[in-house]
Amino acid sequence: MPLTRRRFLELAPGAALAALPMPSAAQPSALLTRVIPSSGEAVPAVGLGTWITFNVGNDPVLRAECTDVMSAFFAAGGTLIDSSPMYGSSQPVIGHGLARLKPQRLFSAEKVWTSGASAGAAQIERSRQLWGVPRFDLLQVHNLLDWQTQLPRLQAMKAAGQVRYVGITTSEGRRHAELERIMREQRLDFVQLSYNVLDREAEARLLPLAADRGIAVLVNRPFRQGALTRALARAPLPGWAGDIGATTWAQALLKFILAHPAVTVAIPATSRVDHVRENLAAASGPLPGRALRERISADVKAL
Amino acid sequence: MGEWWTYSPEDFLMFSPRVYWRMFALTNGALWPLPLVGPALALAAGLLCLRARGARVALAMLAALWAFVGWAFLWNLYGVVNWAVFYAAPLFALQAVLLALAAARGPAQQRPPVPRQAAGAVLVALAAAYPLLAPLAGRPLSEAEVFALAPDPTAIGTLGILLIAGGGAGLWPVPVLWCLFSAATLWALGTAQAALPFAAAVAAPAAALFWRGAPARA
């Protein structure tokens, strides 16, 4: 494929992560991947969240911007997009982007967020139609809601080949004790929880347990819903950032998360093309070791 | 929800400020040149209320506006990004019906006291001037909230009209509830504009109770 000027511009921001020669011009290959323990499948370690950022309704300008974010995400080698029926219009906005972009590789991560078996089934089907995908790769019970009903249903769907992986989510440290019990007692492919440089409760029990039980971990709120990146916006980047190839605070925060061996994919949300490229680029180059991770955490706390 | 204390107001906000303000730009653009007429409608409704027959016309006009805003703005636009608003849209339809009934019956026989009407005039003027808030806050004028098209100035203007015309008790809950809901939303969005619908929701019923002119009807 000839490298036209437009193609080059599409590629340039991701060029740093691309190991040449590239298998296909749009798929840089040097992105850090992690293995899903239950299957051995590799996934790029940075995904894309859609809470708030993709809830833009029918606004044509903002929908086009979301499609641009998705386009840059796929072009940089990202695959995993996370959403939920709770996120307003995010699902149709994803569907709008997918219909236009037709990405070669997509890992669709959805949730069921309702009570009752039939309501759950109807909600999943509606979500599937809004995305416009034949089936989801991952279905998660959102915030543990009615998990006693929904989880067995998702397991049955998996057995029937209607979904590839099953998981459960929480955030902001809520109900960790119950989540731990579910992780011990149920068969899960994925768990999703909040983990970042300041919210480290998961390190104590949940992350080691996930590693132990072979459960993949999706990390939500890597930037505390933007509070961290906003608070750090004017702080100079410490010297250690160069050692891990981080050019921005956002990348340092993501590398802190990805350096935990139990973490599979971090799923930052963004409404900006430059940010999505920056976030994907964090899944390349060196990651901080144990000592540097503590230093990053301490430095952020001190600021 | 067992862990309610771990939530903050922003946790209930499911859209960005940009999405919120752009909804008004979309509405104004789609209904152009109606935004130019909106403030005049508010003032005209206020003036009409000074006469009994005019008040019926004003209430009928408000009925149409509540139905229109509920359908065009809440149902088709705002509800898409905030599912709580889907539940508010039928309340706007209810308010339209209540206003239409009040218009058919006519306003209170007894004219409300002058201070109460003056308080109403302030709210009507505020509703008419609402489009200026966007440029004052550094937003483009295209994102202006206009009486008759946007819910907040429509609800605030309606409270003003009810003070002037002396509408019955049944006409108050929906505009008051909307103003409180919107104030909470604006507060979570972090804008001081939240104070306006909040003040209207508190001051208008207080003025109506304090200067009780006519016995409540409808």
Ligand SMILES: NC(=O)c1ccc[n+]([C@@H]2O[C@H](COP(=O)([O-])OP(=O)(O)OC[C@H]3O[C@@H](n4cnc5c(N)ncnc54)[C@H](OP(=O)(O)O)[C@@H]3O)[C@@H](O)[C@H]2O)c1
């Ligand atoms: N219970 C659950 O299941 C649950 C709960 C919470 C979250 N989640 C999932 O996890 C995802 C991520 O969490 P989140 O959205 O709450 O928070 P987050 O990813 O920690 O933060 C998102 C915010 O960070 C900003 N941002 C992103 N990249 C940036 C960069 N490179 N530089 C500076 N700022 C940047 C974004 O602003 P810009 O738009 O300006 O870039 C956005 O406001 C969600 O979208 C959702 O999919 C799930």
